[in-house]
Amino acid sequence: MSQGHNSEIIIVDDDPAVRDALSVVFSLEGYHVTSFGDGQSLLTAARARTPSCIILDVHMPGRSGLDILKELNAQDYGAPIFIISGQGDIPMAVDAIKNGALDFIEKPFDADTVVTRVREAIQAWDRRKEPGSSSDLSSLAFPGRELLTPREREVLAQIAGGASNKEAGRHLGISPRTIEVHRARIMEKLGAKNAADLVRIVMSEGR
Numbered sequence: 001m002s003q004g005h006n007s008e009i010i011i012v013d014d015d016p017a018v019r020d021a022l023s024v025v026f027s028l029e030g031y032h033v034t035s036f037g038d039g040q041s042l043l044t045a046a047r048a049r050t051p052s053c054i055i056l057d058v059h060m061p062g063r064s065g066l067d068i069l070k071e072l073n074a075q076d077y078g079a080p081i082f083i084i085s086g087q088g089d090i091p092m093a094v095d096a097i098k099n100g101a102l103d104f105i106e107k108p109f110d111a112d113t114v115v116t117r118v119r120e121a122i123q124a125w126d127r128r129k130e131p132g133s134s135s136d137l138s139s140l141a142f143p144g145r146e147l148l149t150p151r152e153r154e155v156l157a158q159i160a161g162g163a164s165n166k167e168a169g170r171h172l173g174i175s176p177r178t179i180e181v182h183r184a185r186i187m188e189k190l191g192a193k194n195a196a197d198l199v200r201i202v203m204s205e206g207r
Contacts, residue, residue: 008049009118011035012042012068013057013084022055025111029119039068050078052122055105055114057084058092066095074100075149080121080173084109097181102151103174117175124173128154142202144190152189155182160199 009031011022019035026033031052036042039060046054058065065083074081080102085093093104102121105114148156151172158168158179165176165183172179183195192198 008032008034008051010042010045010051010054012037012039012055012060012065014038014060015057018057018084021111022114025115026118029115039063039065039071042068043071046072046077053079053118054081055084055118056081056101058089058096058104059086066092066099069096069099069101072100075151076100080118080125082118082121094181097178098185100149100151103178117173120170121173124171142190144201147189148186152182152186155179156186156198156202159183159186159195160202 007030009026011019011026011033012035013019013022014037016037019037023033023035034045034051036045039056039062042054042056045051056065056068063071069081069083072081077100081100083093083096083101083104084107085096085104086107093101093106096104102125103117105117145153154172155168158171163171165179169176169179186192187194187198190198190201192201
């Protein structure tokens with residue numbers, strides 16, 4: 001059922017059918033759902049309060065989902081943000097993750113799968129806020145650490161701990177494909193050739 005005391009989910013899509021479908025499935029799960037047909041309404045609402053999760057369509061008239069992510073400063077926003085993208089939009093979904101989206105949901109989607117993924121993401125997000133939940137990596141100083149976003153550091157902690165993409169995704173509440181996106185970005189930023197190289201960079205400099 002609903003997660004914690006603040007269980008609002010905001011859905012932003014210019015397609016009323018998508019909004020209605022998602023509103024129904026999340027309402028049935030006990031969430032309070034607010035939906036908008038444009039990004040500006042979301043920005044106004046998201047600045048006034050922090051929901052449990054935002055589900056944002058990447059293609060909208062006027063400002064795209066990517067524009068909204070940038071304006072919302074999604075990297076530092078206080079709730080997980082999912083991007084809805086069509087099957088041909090993988091490069092755009094990757095851009096969205098670089099701009100702070102937690103994960104992406106591909107159309108056409110299965111309602112049960114979306115609910116499960118959002119619930120897991122909210123639970124993982126709540127775990128991050130618990131005292132002592134940050135990994136040992138947060139105290140390590142290694143070259144390039146300041147280049148990484150907080151989420152990239154979390155993914156790196158999972159990789160350095162030996163987790164597979166699937167395990168890391170489960171722990172952080174995101175899909176293995178999104179872990180792949182972060183892993184590629186981390187390796188690029190730290191100049192690592194492979195996962196073993198990443199661990200070496202972190203551990204050798206972090207002692």
